[in-house]
Amino acid sequence: MPDDLPARLTGLATTVPPHVLDQAAVRAAAAEMLAGGAADTDRLLTVFDSAGIERRFATRPLNVLRQPSGWRERSAHYEAAALALIETAAKRALADAGLGAGEIDAIAVVSTTGIATPSLDARLMNRLAFRPDVECLPVFGLGCAGGVLGLGRAAALARAVPARRVLLLVVELCTHTFRPDDASKSNLVAAALFGDGAAGAVVSTHPDDAGPAITGWGEHTWPDSLDVMGWRVADDGLAVVFDRAIPSFVRSDFGPVLDAFLARNGLARGDLAGLACHPGGRKVIEALEAVLGVTPGGMTAAREVLRQHGNMSAPTALFVLRDLITHGPPDGPILASALGPGFTAGFALLHPESAA
Incomplete structure (x- = not known):
């Protein structure tokens, strides 16, 4: 291709x-x-x-x-x-x-x-x-x-x-x-x-189709972190596994992994024009704002999705991304990110057509 x-x-x-x-x-x-x-x-x-x-x-x-x-x-x-x-x-x-x-x-x-x-x-x-x-x-x-x-x-x-x-x-x-x-x-x-x-x-990738270009994607799984997040199978369903240290983990370990992903795509944190981060919870959003250099409370799209919908797990970051695009795509790269079982960070980069 x-x-x-x-x-x-x-x-x-x-x-x-x-x-x-x-x-x-x-x-x-x-x-x-x-x-x-x-x-x-x-x-x-x-x-x-x-x-x-x-x-x-x-x-x-x-x-x-x-x-x-x-x-x-x-x-x-x-x-x-x-x-x-x-x-x-x-x-x-x-x-x-x-x-x-x-x-x-x-x-x-x-x-x-x-x-x-x-x-x-x-x-x-x-x-x-x-x-x-x-x-x-x-x-x-x-x-x-x-x-x-x-x-x-x-x-x-x-x-x-x-x-x-x-x-x-x-x-x-x-x-x-x-x-x-x-x-x-x-x-x-x-x-x-x-x-x-x-x-x-x-x-x-059809030549007739338009929209933001997805220019990069990737993930990082930290070793020996299986007990941070996931499900435990119980007789009456799936029991949630949460580590209370996830926000502090984000503050200490997320930044270097993000920087490595951005560097592989020729970018740095300061180049990002939009953020579509999964709002796992209020404390996680606060930790992400600190790592990404956003004014406290400034990750408004993520906070609004959390306020109106809660944590829906996998779809939630796409709700945030849609909010960003619907209200006018930023004039520059958009970072979509989320944390999931593994313990794994997922990333995707999107460029509006004017910036692709």
Whole structure:
């Protein structure tokens, strides 16, 4: 593929499920769950007040989320609800790109909060008019980094064959993993942070397609860091694994890794005109602002997505990216970044057409 034909972000769309989770209502439900249990209930509940979140969206209402359920029920719900979300995301992304499903050459679906076989992309082919020879790539296990890493995987797929169009779909049902019988601090943090959502993107090397150029992508996995973030399989679902030191880890270890990625692409931190960072939580945003030299509170797009949607894991950074592009793309490079299980940092660079 010639160097003058980069992969372009031709379409980008987001979607959320119908049920709204008001943070105050979720806090009250958590207080009931903890009643008569932990001695430091009041201290534990402050995580809801300091999260920087007003509301989130879920595929099930709060009263249902509070009921215990096992793997069979959770899997059936995931298959139906995640499929419905990526169908909407696909339609919106295709419309944003001005394309039909029959013009897509490959589909990549990124998700870590459930398992489906046949995969979600195979199920989607029975709902939209994709060609039967479309290549499908289901991707599991990337966690919160899945949206950014997925963007890089989609760009690589598009670059592999001339004039290729790839539909990237990212969906997570993070509230689906909440386990009401678990009064641990990590489960409480998950209850205070997580929401559900999906994003769709069309990444293309077709000469007729326009959009920001995806000029670089990469990742870094720190050794001996498997216990920083992830899921632990429990009898009644996936239990969240969070290391409380993630913000301090960002402050001490993220900068050199970012600098190395930027240097490989001929850039430095000062060259960045836009930031689409995954808002894993308020303290993570504060740490990223410090590392990136942003005035405290200045990462407004990430903070607004967190406030209105919570942490949706993989799709969240694409929500931030869409916000940046929708409100006028910066006149220069945009950095998309996220941290996920591994412990891994994912990066992607985008240039508006005027700056590509």
